[in-house]
Amino acid sequence: MNLRMGSQLFIDVQIPLLWGTRAIVQDPEERLSIINLGGDRALLEVLEDEPAQGIPFAPSVEGFVIMDAQGTELYKVSPVAKSITPLSLKLLPVTISRDAIRVGTNTFQSNMVSGFGVGISVTENGIGLGGSVPPGLAALRV
Numbered sequence: 001m002n003l004r005m006g007s008q009l010f011i012d013v014q015i016p017l018l019w020g021t022r023a024i025v026q027d028p029e030e031r032l033s034i035i036n037l038g039g040d041r042a043l044l045e046v047l048e049d050e051p052a053q054g055i056p057f058a059p060s061v062e063g064f065v066i067m068d069a070q071g072t073e074l075y076k077v078s079p080v081a082k083s084i085t086p087l088s089l090k091l092l093p094v095t096i097s098r099d100a101i102r103v104g105t106n107t108f109q110s111n112m113v114s115g116f117g118v119g120i121s122v123t124e125n126g127i128g129l130g131g132s133v134p135p136g137l138a139a140l141r142v
Helices: none
Strands: 003-005 008-011 015-019 022-026 032-036 043-047 057-059 064-067 073-078 083-086 094-096 101-103 106-108 112-114 118-123 126-131
Touching: 003 015, 003 022, 008 118, 015 094, 022 094, 101 118
Parallel strands: 008 112, 015 118
Antiparallel strands: 003 008, 015 022, 022 032, 032 043, 057 064, 064 073, 073 083, 083 094, 094 101, 101 106, 118 126
């Protein structure tokens, strides 16, 4: 997939931004979509800045909170700020602006990532730029 997110250019990258087991993508209108790749099949959780159909969520002041089937709050999405904040997930927050992608206190600006499975990877242990797709994830088909 070829995609621009913020000022980052991803060329021939399968997953531009992998946040734990979730792929985060942004369309040309800067709307975010989040796909959980952690199960047997990819599960769309957020589509174009809105909770996807059938996904448990609760409204919040800045947007909405995505929950699992048991009602555990997983993460908060702020469509205006283009930010994703973990609640029960042990990941760094992500904000995508026109000129940068911020992961925790780290800022990625004007990078080009080409030919990798994953562009930017955020795990419980840290972050990385350019890497392979971790085993066990469902395929992301666009």
